[in-house]
Amino acid sequence: MLKPAEVSAQKKKKGPAAKPRPWGRLLVGIFPGYIAASFITSAFTALLPIHRSEASLLGLLLVGLVFVALFVYAFAAPSWKRALRDISLFGLISAALLFLIKGVFDG
C-alpha cells in the first residue's frame, strides 16, 4: 500500500484527471439550451404587463443572455446528463407557464 506522500506524489505526476471532449455538453448547451432559452424568455416577457410588440423586443434583448447562461450551465453541471435534465426541466416549466399565460389570460 502506498504511503500518503507517495499517493500525493503520484497524483502530482499524473496531474488532475483530463476532462473528456466536450461534445455532449456542447450539444446539450446548444439544442435544448436554445429551445429552453426561447421558452424561458418568452414566459418571462409574457408575464410582464406590456404590449406584445414591446415583449418581443425585450425578448430579443434578453434571449441571447439566457441562452449563454444555459450554455455555461451545460459546462458547469456535474455531467452532461444532469445538464440535459435541468435545462429540459427549466424549458418545460417555462413552456407550461407560457401556454398558461397565453391560453388562459390572453384568451
Added chain:
Amino acid sequence: MNALRQSMSWMHTWTGLLLGWVLFFMFLTGSAAYYDTEIDRWMKPELPPMVDVSDPVPLFQLALDHAKEAAPEADNYFIRIPTSRSYSPYVTARWSMTLPDGKREFDNVALLADGSVVPEGRDTGGGQALYRMHWAFHYIPASLGEIFAGFAAFFMLAAIVSGIITHKKIFTDFFTLRLGKGQRSWLDSHNIISVMSLPYQIMITFSGLIFVASTFFIPIFLAQYGVSNDLVKTVSEEVFGFSESVARTGEPVELTDIAPLIAETQAILGNEPVTRLSIENPGDATAIIHVQGSFSESILRDISSVRFDGASGELQSISPRTFEGSMTVIDTFEGLHEALFAGPVLRMLFFISGLMGGAMIATGLVLWTKKRRQKLKVGDKAERNLIIIERMNVGVIAGLSIAIASYFWANRLLPLDMANRADWELHSLFLVWLVTLIHSLARPPQRAWTEQLICAAVIFAAIPLLNAFTTSIHLGNTLPLPGRPGDWALAGVDLWMLLIGLTFGYAARISMKKQAAPGDKIRTRRKKQAGETPAPVPAE
C-alpha cells in the same frame, strides 16, 4: 469555486477553438468595415471628391428633377445627400417601378453638385464588400451567413463569460507581460489584450447577437404572435414599425415644392442635418413625402423623420428618434456596433479595439497549440489534430491578413475593363488565402510563420507605393500640408496600410529570431525530463 473555474476554463478553450477561425475572420473584416466609406473612395480613385453639402436644398432638388426625368412613372423616389459615413460621397437618387408583369425594377444614379452624373469608375467591391463579408461571409447565401454569424457571436459571448470567470487575478494580469517565456508570454499577451479591450469585446459581441436576433430567435415572435401566415407582416408592422405603401388612386396631382418642407424639417430637427428624402406615389393624390435627419448624428441607430402630404405639403406627423422602451436599448447597441456616430479619433479607437479582438482570438488559438506542445514528453509524437491546428493557425491568422492586403492589390492591378471585375477582386482574396493555407500546411510551422509574416509585412507596406505608381491619390497628393488641405480619408488608408505593414514586420523579426534559435527552452525542458543537467548559459 475552483471546480467552476476549471469547468469554465475547459469551456473557454473549446468554444474558442471551435469557432476561433471564423471569429478571427469576422473581427478582421469587421474592423476594416469601420473605414468602409474611406476604402470605397480609395478603391475608386478616378472619381471626383465628395460634393459640398453646405446648402442641401438645391442638391435635393436637382436629384429629384433628375429622377423624375429618368423615371416619371416610378412608384417612389429615395434621395440622399452624403454624410461622412454615406455609402456614396455624392447625391444619390434611387427609384423603383412596377413592371407590367408585376415585378419591380430598381435603378439609381449618383450626381455631382452641378447635376452631372458621376462617372461609373472601376467595378469594385470596395469597403462595402469587407463590411458585408463580416456577417454574411461569401460564397454562401446571406441568410445562411447571418445564422452562422449569430452562432459565432453566441460562442464568442460564451467564451468571454467563461474567460472572465476563469480569470482569477484580472487586475494583476492587466499589468503582467512576461516576454520571451514561451507559453507564459502567449498567455500574458492573450490576457492583457482581452482585459484591455474587454468592454469593447462584450459590446461588439452582444450587439452583434442583437443584430441577428430577429433571424436567429424566431421563437420569440412565435410565442407572442402565434403561428400564422401573416407573422412576418404583423411583426414588421407592429414591432419594427414598417408600414405598407398606400395604394395609388390614379388621380394625377402635381408634387408640392420640396424646398419649404426641407426648411420646415430643418427647423424641427435643429442641429441635425437633413440628409434623406423619400417620396411615395409621386404624381398621385396619395403622394407622401418623408424628410429625414441623419443616422450618424446619434449613438442610436435610428433616424428622425417628418411626414408631409405630397400634394398639399401639409405636415402630417413627426417621428423623432425613439427614446423609450427596449427599442432604445436595441438601437443603442446597434448604433455602438456600427459606430456611425463616431468621429475620427473614436473611430480609430473602435478600429484598434476590433484589431485587438482579432489579436485576442489569435493569441488564444496559438496558446492552445503551445500548451499542447509543452505537454508532450520526450519521444512523444504530436497528435494529428495538434499538427493540423498548429499549421492552419498560420494560414488563418497571417494568411487572412495577406489575403485582405491582396484584395487592395487586386483593386489596383486587375484590368479596368475586366468582366465581373468586382467579383474577381474578391476571388483574388480567397485564392490568395487558399494559397497561404496550402503553404502553411506544407511548411514547418515556425518557418511558415516567418515566411507569411514577412509576406504580410511587404504586401501591406507596399500598398502606398503601389497606389503611388497606379493612381494620383497617393500620399504625395493626399497628405495635408501647409497651404494644401489634402484628404485625410484617402491618406488615412495608405497610412494605416503602412502601419500594419510595419507591425507585421516587427512580428516577422521576432519570429525570425525564434527560428534562428529553435527550441532552446524546449531542449532544456526535455533534458530536464530525461534527467540530464542543462548546460549553463555563458554570461555575456
